[in-house]
Amino acid sequence: MTELRYLSDVVTLELDTEKCTGCGTCVTVCPHAVLAIEQGSARIVDRDACMECGACAGNCPAEALSVESGVGCAAAIIIGAIRGTSPNCACSTEGTSCCG
């Protein structure tokens, strides 16, 4: 199948290799193989594949990764803009849910 790719040069993922201990948890949790361990340290190998889910940053014991995580959902951004909150897909608070 053709690999699905989203926009280039947009993601906010940052890696501080100074802090990285090379434990590899980020590689395990990433659903899009964005990270890899090379020479004992994590490295961003496919930055544009990142969907900013935040799994790597939240699971990094050394706090070496940061990303402005959130749902990549247009409806959530619209709802957030209307209510003046952060993007919110309102799945659990409303009677409706957008995610499958």
Next chain:
Amino acid sequence: MPQIFGTITTPAGEVPRVDTTLQTADRLGAWMARWAMGRMRYAVEPGLYAAGQPTADSPVLVSANYKMSFDQLRCRLAGLDAWILVLDTRGINVWCAAGKGTFGTDEIVHRIAATGLAEVVSHRRVIVPQLGAPGIAAHDVKHRSGFRVIYGPVRAEDLPAFLAAKMKATPEMRRVRFPIRDRVVLVPVELMMTAKYFLVLAACVLFLAGVGPGEYWTRVLGIGIRSAALVLAVSVGTLALVPTLLPWLPGRAFALKGLWIGLAFAAAVLLLGWSHGDLLGNRLSLAAWCLLLPATASFLGMNFTGASTYTSLSGVRKEMALAVPLQALAVVAGMTLWLIAPFV
């Protein structure tokens, strides 16, 4: 609730044993949830469950209390002995709940304590679906509960192979894909969730079409019905075709993918107007549709970002910054043209 076959006695109390096969009622419930019927009440009771005849050494598999998530897990466990720890995610699936943090560190720590898991099993490991990771900080769970989080495969269907390989996942098991089957299955819920908007839009078009030279209801029942049908067709068409044709629609931005469907509809409308005269009004009306159809389809295509498995918040913001003003401009210009067209 899934079928329960008695209980297993543990030091922490009786643990219900669940069926590892799905019954007709489970399949019907899943089908209804896919059509947005009863899906906000499609939940199981949080807590500890048993599959097979688990012992103190058996693995603990963590799941969400959305019944479809729970069913996806238990139906893969035939012939295996395992514990299932169901978190309270308010009836939301693992990945969405992890994004909100309800499938999260606090809840897993709480549920481990509330179920007395430390008395049920002798080891200190819980297997969490990889897509639960955005809500979990594995090192915090270890620190606060004593249990080590092991991230299992993305798909429950890979669990037997993962367990057989001593809890090692292949790189393929760690990747999220978005194959056509996973995309098409989302179409019904997308249609149902969006229906209230496009039905209102179609109704507006139906009744506004009556305003023009000639008798109001004659216009409504003629050009009005045809125009409303066009609104329904472009909405249903886009909501079905964008997911289905996703990899083959040119461009990466979803607003662009939707735009192609809208342009196809606009081309069809022009062709129809050319061959069948004023079915949809005069040339100015056709010009209006050439703005309205692409704008509508582009907007609906953009909204599929939320259901996709690979779009980032930054990316969606970027495409919206460009697409939404253009969509709005096209709708305002298109509506103005369409409303004045009958008088020109």
